[in-house]
Amino acid sequence: MGPSGSGKSTLLYLLGGLESLSGGQITIGKTDITQMDQNQLSLFRRNHIGFIFQSFNLLPQYNALEDVDIPLFFARIPKRERRKKAEEVLNEPLPWWSLSSFLLW
Incomplete structure (x- = not known):
């Protein structure tokens, strides 16, 4: 949550490896995604x-059904x-907590 232009989408794009950093690194778990090429990033995202x-x-x-099948x-x-x-x-059915856990993340 935050005002428009505060960087919410940019943060998600960076964490997902969809945008490149101008400096620094992003480590998810023990994996530095800033050192990955596009193929590695694609596999990591998948x-x-x-x-x-x-x-x-x-x-x-x-x-x-077909839409859900595509990533698989x-x-x-x-x-x-x-x-x-x-x-x-x-x-x-979705558990009652599933939506709130995504919103809080």
């Missing part, structure tokens, strides 16, 4: 970082397992 965008970034040509495809999870995981996620 395996360790999740973004929840305000606009959801859903693809309109796909249904909800890029993680090279077999199709049958992707479908099962996507169905489980879509059918599972």
Whole structure:
């Protein structure tokens, strides 16, 4: 939370390796992401970082199941397992604390 222009989005972009630092370093866990190339950053994001965008970034040509399946495809999870995981996620109600934990982070 903060006023427009206070750097909230910039911080998230930096932590996600979507923007480069002009100086210093960013260490997540024990990993210095400022030393990674774009391919390494992509793999790091895929395996360790999740973004929840305000606009959801859903693809309109796909249904909800297919939209949930897309990141699993890029993680090279077999199709049958992707479908099962996507169905489980879509059918599972969110715990009451999940939204507040994202907002507090």
